[in-house]
Amino acid sequence: MLDGVLFFPVTPFAPDGALDPQTLDAHVRAGVEAGAGAVFAACGTGEFHALSPREHTDVVRTAVEAVNGAVPVYAGVGGALPMAVDLAVTARENGADGLLLLPPYLVNADQDGLVRYVREVAEAAGLPLIVYNRANARFGPRAAVEVAAIDHVVGFKDGVGDIETLARTVVAIRASLRDSAKPFQFFNGLPTAEVTVPAYRAIGVPLYSSAVFCFAPEISLAFHQAVTTGDDKRADALLAGFFHPLVALRDKVPGYAVSLVKAGVRLRGLDVGPVRAPLTEPTREDLDELASLLERGLELARSTSA
Numbered sequence: 274m275l276d277g278v279l280f281f282p283v284t285p286f287a288p289d290g291a292l293d294p295q296t297l298d299a300h301v302r303a304g305v306e307a308g309a310g311a312v313f314a315a316c317g318t319g320e321f322h323a324l325s326p327r328e329h330t331d332v333v334r335t336a337v338e339a340v341n342g343a344v345p346v347y348a349g350v351g352g353a354l355p356m357a358v359d360l361a362v363t364a365r366e367n368g369a370d371g372l373l374l375l376p377p378y379l380v381n382a383d384q385d386g387l388v389r390y391v392r393e394v395a396e397a398a399g400l401p402l403i404v405y406n407r408a409n410a411r412f413g414p415r416a417a418v419e420v421a422a423i424d425h426v427v428g429f430k431d432g433v434g435d436i437e438t439l440a441r442t443v444v445a446i447r448a449s450l451r452d453s454a455k456p457f458q459f460f461n462g463l464p465t466a467e468v469t470v471p472a473y474r475a476i477g478v479p480l481y482s483s484a485v486f487c488f489a490p491e492i493s494l495a496f497h498q499a500v501t502t503g504d505d506k507r508a509d510a511l512l513a514g515f516f517h518p519l520v521a522l523r524d525k526v527p528g529y530a531v532s533l534v535k536a537g538v539r540l541r542g543l544d545v546g547p548v549r550a551p552l553t554e555p556t557r558e559d560l561d562e563l564a565s566l567l568e569r570g571l572e573l574a575r576s577t578s579a
Contacts, residue, residue, distance in 0.1 A: 274456055275345065275428075277310025278483050278490075278497050281318040283535045284332055286546035292328045294335045296545055300487075300538065301339035307490035312340055316349035316373055318484050318534055323549035326356070330363050337368035347403065351375025354393060361398035371401035373430065376410035384416035388423075395425045405462060407432030414438070414445040421446045421457060430460035431478070434469065440476040447477075464530040465523060467496050467516045471508075474500065484530065485519070488537030489567060495574035515570035522562055528552040533563055540564055 282304060285296035301312060314336035315321050315329050324332065333348045340346050348364035350357050350372050361372055374394055382390070387410055395402045402425050406412050411433055412420060420426050429446065431439050443459055450457055461473040461481035470481055479501075486493035492515060499508035523529045532548045536555050539545060540563065547554050555563065 275311050275458060275480060278308065278486050278493055279311050279313060279460075279480065280304040280309035280486050281313045281316050281482050281484060282336070283487055283531075283538055283545050284315065284319040284324065284328075285544075286549065288546070290549075292324075292331055293546060294331055296543065297332065297335045298339045300543060300545065301336050303543075304486065304490065305340055305343050307486070308494055309344060309486065309490075311345045311347060312336055313347045313349065313373055313482070314369075316347075316375070318482075318487065318531055319349065320531060320549060320552070321349045321351065321375060323552075326360065326363075329360055330367060333364045333369055334367040345370040347371040347373050349373045349375055350394065350398075351405075352378050354390060357390075357394050358397040361394055361400065361402075365398055365400050369400065371403065371427070372398055373403045373405055375405050376408045379409070381409050384413055387412060388416050388419045391420045391426065392423050395423050399425060401425055401427040403428035403430050403458075403460065405430045405432060407462065412442070414442045417442045418445050418449045421450060427456055428458045428460060430462040430482075431473075432462040432464075434463050436472055436476065439473075439478070443477050465516060465520050467493075468512060468520055470496075470500055484534045485516075485537075487534050488541050489570055489574075491574045492570040511570070511573055514573045515566060518566055519563075519570075522559060522566065525559065526553065526555075529555065529559075533559075536560055536563060537567060540567060 282300050285293040287293040315332040337346050346369050348369040350360040351374055391404055404420050459478040461478050463469050466481040483493045496511045523533055532552050532555055535545055535548055
């Protein structure tokens with residue numbers, strides 16, 4: 274069972290565009306030392322969409338070695354079914370503790386097709402698997418109950434933000450597993466998830482992804498402590514002064530949910546390189562705004578510390 278702040282590291286690229294495992298190792302080690310509850314490698318923030326199968330394997334292997342058993346390591350897999358299966362098996366062989374199943378590419382499918390997709394990956398991998406509900410892989414309550422019953426499926430991560438449907442899904446899954454000893458967890462997977470943490474916690478979804486942890490673990494941990502201890506004043510100060518303005522900046526350009534995070538890591542002194550196409554780098558004006566927001570967020574984290 275996972276707990277704490279979930280760390281989704283970026284994937285560093287060298288000046289020649291190749292994967293940079295040494296910088297990834299440093300990035301992951303720093304996150305674990307800062308207090309990450311788990312590491313999710315080669316996922317959305319890690320530009321899963323832009324990695325070759327060989328690079329994906331190298332990212333997972335590097336993360337597992339850097340973590341060295343300190344916390345669980347989950348690997349992002351997805352895309353075409355054969356690729357998702359191959360990546361899942363390879364992740365298991367390279368020491369991953371579990372998987373985050375991202376949507377299949379491009380196609381829209383009915384609920385039965387999505388359930389089948391999850392079942393085939395889960396059966397082939399044999400690892401704990403979290404289903405990511407987002408984009409073109411949206412599970413209604415009935416399908417979510419079906420995937421929750423699949424062996425090895427241990428979690429449901431929401432990246433849609435439909436609170437009403439998710440509330441019904443949470444209740445339905447819990448009812449379906451009431452007489453089972455199977456562990457199961459729900460996750461908030463929206464971009465910059467901190468801004469929706471209060472709403473998700475209200476329907477029984479306390480865990481969330483923290484992209485901010487990549488470049489400002491001090492801010493991420495300060496917020497996590499505030500929400501888990503019921504310090505609403507502290508949480509609201511961090512939301513108003515940092516997270517809400519960050520969302521406004523993020524929403525200016527598609528893809529900023531990743532490229533701003535990578536830019537933030539560079540601002541903190543670790544050269545993780547640029548994002549790969551089709552994502553684009555932040556403008557100079559937006560980088561300056563990010564730097565100002567980062568300074569303000571760090572000051573808030575210090576001034577509101579317990």
